[in-house]
Amino acid sequence: MSIDGPPILDTGEAQLSEDDFQRIARIAKAGWGLNLDPAKKPLIRSRLGRRLKAVGLTDFKAYCAVIESGDTVESEHFVSALTTNVTHFYRETHHFETIETEFAASLAARAKAGHRIRIWSAGCSSGQEPYSLAASLLAVLPDAARYDVKILATDIDLGVLKTAQSGLYEAKTAAFPTPQLKARVFDPAQEPAARDIAVRPELKALITFRRLNLVQPWPFAGQFQIVMCRNVAIYFDKATQKTLWERFSEILAPDGLLFIGHSERIPNPPELGLSPIGITSYRKINAKN
Numbered sequence: 001m002s003i004d005g006p007p008i009l010d011t012g013e014a015q016l017s018e019d020d021f022q023r024i025a026r027i028a029k030a031g032w033g034l035n036l037d038p039a040k041k042p043l044i045r046s047r048l049g050r051r052l053k054a055v056g057l058t059d060f061k062a063y064c065a066v067i068e069s070g071d072t073v074e075s076e077h078f079v080s081a082l083t084t085n086v087t088h089f090y091r092e093t094h095h096f097e098t099i100e101t102e103f104a105a106s107l108a109a110r111a112k113a114g115h116r117i118r119i120w121s122a123g124c125s126s127g128q129e130p131y132s133l134a135a136s137l138l139a140v141l142p143d144a145a146r147y148d149v150k151i152l153a154t155d156i157d158l159g160v161l162k163t164a165q166s167g168l169y170e171a172k173t174a175a176f177p178t179p180q181l182k183a184r185v186f187d188p189a190q191e192p193a194a195r196d197i198a199v200r201p202e203l204k205a206l207i208t209f210r211r212l213n214l215v216q217p218w219p220f221a222g223q224f225q226i227v228m229c230r231n232v233a234i235y236f237d238k239a240t241q242k243t244l245w246e247r248f249s250e251i252l253a254p255d256g257l258l259f260i261g262h263s264e265r266i267p268n269p270p271e272l273g274l275s276p277i278g279i280t281s282y283r284k285i286n287a288k289n
């Protein structure tokens with residue numbers, strides 16, 4: 001018995017041929033810098049298979065044509081299906097400890113002296129990261145609202161941004177490393193009666209949420225004192241990652257800090273003007289030094 005033609009994966013309904021997978025991979029790379037691992041084919045088939053059903057299509061070729069036509073709504077779902085939004089409050093707590101030390105040492109004084117302080121949570125998912133940043137900021141500088149201190153939180157996925165913007169989280173899934181950190185973000189008086197709990201309004205007031213595709217031009221020119229882009233570049237191919245690290249370095253103010261995800265690495269930080277200062281943490285080398 002012989003089998004002719006490229007291998008076909010059976011989805012139960014639609015089938016994902018090797019050609020279709022390669023086409024999906026090309027679209028994902030060109031539009032969003034995503035690197036689709038062939039080992040994840042079954043997962044991709046299953047997730048995009050659900051999108052096929054949702055839009056009433058029966059084959060991946062037709063689905064690819066929809067994405068290639070520039071359908072913005074379906075493109076959202078496409079990216080969402082190919083990436084994960086997993087996040088936690090105070091994830092990799094050591095990064096927030098470094099930030100609090102930095103604020104205590106210099107940024108709080110700079111803010112009080114009238115300088116602007118900008119922090120960027122790039123790939124913020126449903127908001128747990130920027131709210132943790134805001135809570136750390138207020139722990140060191142309780143009157144931050146009086147100064148020009150702001151957090152920009154961006155993601156490509158409008159669905160997660162909606163949750164982030166609402167500041168509402170299911171009480172039973174809002175996990176924290178310690179009760180003390182949880183009390184910084186949520187007033188304990190809210191629990192346990194409500195199903196959803198709301199973040200403290202003073203945290204929300206510090207954050208602006210925006211949609212932004214990291215692999216396209218960024219609509220701002222100013223510099224950031226802190227950039228946090230964690231567990232996002234892991235989806236990108238090496239060349240896209242390198243470009244991203246370069247762009248972050250360019251946008252960092254002298255002595256600014258960059259934090260990346262636990263499984264991400266910057267191959268040669270000094271080449272990009274960055275100096276490692278801890279686990280997945282870097283400081284922009286001051287050009288005047």
Ligand SMILES: C[S@@+](CC[C@H](N)C(=O)[O-])C[C@H]1O[C@@H](n2cnc3c(N)ncnc32)[C@H](O)[C@@H]1O
Pocket residue numbers: 032033083084085086087088091122123124125126129154155156157160212213214215229230231232235261
């Ligand atoms: C695993 S979450 C990381 C959330 C948070 N930074 C953390 O570490 O907990 C990855 C996020 O990156 C976003 N993302 C993926 N590709 C992106 C792109 N090209 N531009 C902007 N955000 C992107 C996804 O929508 C997702 O919300």
